[in-house]
Amino acid sequence: MDFVVIVVFSPTESTSAVLDALASAGAGRIGDYSGCSWSVTGTGRFTPEAGAQPAIGAVGTPEAVAEDRIEVVCRRDLARAVVTAMLEAHPYEEPAYHAYPVLTLDDL
Structure with missing residues (x-):
């Protein structure tokens, strides 16, 4: 069976909701385990440009946000x-x- 790893960056306060959505859709199943994930906290940086409707920050202003990978x-x-x-x-x-894509032992 083929597998993929999905990586997403989420503001820390939204991580639980994002994890719940991922698990509910079938991600994080490994053998007899479900909801498996890994995360680390860091700083996401971005500048919303003209036309953006940012959830955090303001157009034209650089922003730094605590995010989870x-x-x-x-x-x-x-x-x-x-x-x-x-x-x-x-x-x-x-x-x-x-x-x-994920390479398994059989692929190596």
Whole structure:
């Protein structure tokens, strides 16, 4: 079975809601475990440009926000639904995220 890792950056106060959305859509299942994730807190930086409607900050003003980098694994066939659920739960207008394939022991 093919898997992907999905990484998303969430403002710390929204991390629980984003994690719940990811898990509810099927991410974080590893063997007999569910809701598996990893996160670390850091600082996200951005400047909203003209036309933006930022959830945090103001257009033209650089912003620094406490954010969590969240990582989850999910089956490849669920990845689109998982990302869609994450985007719906995320407070940012344009969340930063990425997904990449997982190599298993059999692939090495």
